[in-house]
Amino acid sequence: MASEYINQWIRIEEDGIYLVFGVTKENQLKLFHFSAKPLSEQEEKKLTENETFLREGFQLVQVNFSGYNRPYEKHGNKHIVTAPGYMLTFVDMKDERNETGRVLTFIQKDEETGARVVTTWQFYQGTTTIRMQSEVTNEGTEVQTLEYISSFYYLGIEKEGEMSSDDKMQLTFAHNGWQKEMNFHTYSFPALGLPQTQPTVYQRTSKTIELTNTGNWSTKEYLPMGYLSNEEADTAIYWQIEHNGSWHAEISDQNDHFYLALSGPTEVQSHWFQNLKPGESFTTVPVAVGVSDADFANAIGQLTKYRRMIRRVNKDDENLPVIFNDYMNCLFGDPTTEKELPLIDAAAEAGCEYYVIDAGWYAPGLWWDSVGEWQESRERFPGGIKEVTDYIRGKGMVPGVWLELEVMGINCEKAKNAPDDWFFIRHGKRVFDRSRYQLDFRNPAVIDHVNEVIDRVVNEYGVGYIKMDYNIEPGIGTELDADSVGAGLLAHERAYLAWLDSVFKKYPDLVIENCSSGGLRIDYALLSRYSIQSTSDQEDYQNYASIAVNAPAGLTPEQAAVWSYPQRNGDKEETIFNMVNAMLLRIHQSGHLAELSPERVELVKEGISYYKEIRSDIKKALPDWPIGLADTRATFLCGALKTENKAYLAVFRRDKDEEDDRTMVRIPLTHLFEGEKKLSVKLAYPQEAMKENVEYTYEADRKVLAVDFKKKVMARIFEVTAE
Structure with missing residues (x-):
């Protein structure tokens, strides 16, 4: 015009x-x-x-x-x-x-x-x-x-x-x-x-x-x-x-x-x-x-x-291995050789493929404000941490450890002796947050320091997985060698990305998890490099369901690590719910597996086994929300992953609303596939156990799945096949 x-x-x-x-x-x-x-x-x-x-x-x-x-x-x-x-x-x-x-x-x-x-x-x-x-x-x-x-x-x-x-x-x-x-x-x-x-x-x-x-x-x-x-x-x-x-x-x-x-x-x-x-x-x-x-x-x-x-091409997002991590609702940052060995046995028996020793392996007692050198603690691991990582490999799993390389505690001896230009500086003083200093990755000496740690844990400890955590917020930036504190922060962040690129170039098969107090750095500057992301530190499995259902909107399903942590005093339905939280994303298994009843261990094993059958679909599937995005207060939740002719539904009932006594949820399936296709539905997990607690019908004329949960807190995985 x-x-x-x-x-x-x-x-x-x-x-x-x-x-x-x-x-x-x-x-x-x-x-x-x-x-x-x-x-x-x-x-x-x-x-x-x-x-x-x-x-x-x-x-x-x-x-x-x-x-x-x-x-x-x-x-x-x-x-x-x-x-x-x-x-x-x-x-x-x-x-x-x-x-x-x-x-x-x-x-x-x-x-x-x-x-x-x-x-x-x-x-x-x-x-x-x-x-x-x-x-x-x-x-x-x-x-x-x-x-x-x-x-x-x-x-x-x-x-x-x-x-x-x-x-x-x-x-x-x-x-x-x-x-x-x-x-x-x-x-x-x-x-x-x-x-x-x-x-x-x-x-x-x-x-x-x-x-x-x-x-x-x-x-x-x-x-x-x-x-x-x-x-x-x-x-x-x-x-x-x-x-x-x-x-x-x-x-x-x-x-x-x-x-x-x-x-x-x-x-x-x-x-x-x-x-x-x-x-x-x-x-x-x-x-x-x-x-x-x-x-x-x-x-x-x-x-x-x-x-x-x-995203960086990597084997982790192709293979989607199952990870056990000893932290959440398990050892909670207090690992020792004695505690790890039975957990390693149980994780291997359940079918886990990676085993991560989380926080605490580097220091006796309280360690929060002394971190920074990342040397093994012989008080915790008398035979050295390599004894444990070798044991993990002997059980057919790849060992991993927790690190928080971007910080040094205020009581770390190396931090006390390092010059100020290693750290963020504002108003002429080091920036504190939660008893830690923020390292400045623009400084070549800092890069030498973190490279030494990576080389040591990989080459000496035999580590193939690093949980890279980050638990502080240093604020608006650093005034050192910058026109503005924000410019100093931006230059540091770009230097950190360049360092990550160099690590993956040197160790292309090393898996590094992006963790920042759970999910506080879910961004695709980092996730175009990291293959896997911690989605939360949420300790309540019912609350985690909201995060798990919505996670594929924030990142790809195969990068979204979700905790499954059966409770010591839980029951079979609680175990199933925990497994369903993670099974359409990346399983971060935890919990005291060695102390669960045989029936509950079998439910964990069944969930992991089924996950291995469907993970080739997860890495190519697209997300859907048949009853809408998850609300933190909702009784019923449903998240779906769909391929051309197959969809997987995680369906939850939670005890969140005293006034909501509904037992049934009706899930429309019309949105999952293009064209007029005949659909069939089956209960996929658990296949046999606990069937008495759920009834479901597929209304073919309306393409609606009706699920009736008999208990207040339950979850199931359904498969929908299009022909």
Whole structure:
């Protein structure tokens, strides 16, 4: 469609993604459309009929330097009409392909500030997801201070359809916290403080919807991802910010439209700024943004495919071995040779393939504030830890140990003797948190230290698995050798990623688990490297079910480690429930297996055996939630994994609501498979035991599975086969 204000249209359809760009008569590049559906002529006309709106909005990138006026509508801390963001002019666009898919490269420049911005959009063939980054270079003659730059910015997220944003827009995201991981909820814009209060005039408000992290625990409050749906238009945008530190996602309004802005650290939120001398550049953290219909499971399916594509190729995510770890509801950080040997025997007998000695192996007694040297404790292991790791290997399992390499305790002798530049520094002093110091991975001496530990546990102790924990939050960053404390933090985090890459290059078959007090760093900067992620430190198996059901939205199923820890004083139904928590993800077996009754041990063995039969499907399956995402207070939960012709359902009944005395849950299966297929259902785990406590029927005409649980706390695995 012609527009007097647009000199050039750029229309792209790729992998189910519809994009529309325009170059204005003032030679500015604008992004008008990013959707799973084409841009209608009516919508296109509305977007381009107001010259003022065109000038002020629809930038591809927001970038802000200190000391330049922002003359247009801003209102508060919004990251819009940035300078030189609104002044950038179009230089060139490249349209190429590589082995991954299509690549679009956009080049823009501002003569006044000397800013040159190169934005790269990498498509991933077979998904509706694009990975995006921008690089800003100072091509001027003066130092420029960068305060903000977006990795993705899109104005007009609500434009499709005629209904009010109050009625059609919904935002789904995950609250995340210690023992409260993966807590997904869906909100309307009014519920988050952005109602339509001026329906006949331009939308202008100082209010923003912000999902933000500041610090090194990247997911201590939210997962760095979201899903934004337009229910009227049946379209959605989903995203993840791939960074292991400070990040910011923002939704608000500008000139009668709403926008989505994604970035790494910012000055306002994260105490971050970066000085760019002439010739210097800065590259944003990567983000992934994709489109789908207004169906959360479909969107997460696309994101799951993408996550598998960007992940380091590794045997762990191919083979999905069963891991025993001695910590949770078991030894709880108090291991000894005497305690380990019967557990090792029991784990091997149950069918576990890895055995991890968790925290405490390196120090007698209380060890929290003295960690840092990671030498074996002969008080705990009189014959040395290698005696135990050799015993593990003799039982046919791969041994592992717990480490927390990014910290040193304040009473660690090595920390007392190390120079201050080993650590985060603010206000001239070492940064404390929970009696620990944060090591700075920009320092080569720190890298030498952690490499020595890795080499020792692998080569001397015979370890093939490392549980890499991280239990502090050092805050906004470090002032040492940095323009800002946030810049110091970002440089450290990028150095940590580079170090991880070097470890996996040296030891490609070493399995390293990403653990941060459970799930407080579930991000795809780390998970594109680590093969497996701790999802929680949740100690209550009923509460863990909520986390387990929702986990495949936050990461791929084969990376999501879930504890199964049968209780010493539990019963058979409790054991089954524990196993079902983990069986569609990655089994992190624990609990005092050597002290369970024979009947309960058999249920553990049966669960692990069945898991080994289906794990080849788990690594390629996509998630679904037939009765919705799990709520922490819900009585019934159901999580599903589906392949082309097979689905696996974990179904739970919990004692969470005194007023909810229902025993039956009805689970629609119509969403699991495309097309009209005949379905059959069977109870898969446990196959024979405890059948008297559950009845189920499959209503073929409605494609509904009805499950009637006879006890208040129960769980089962069902298989659904499509023909």
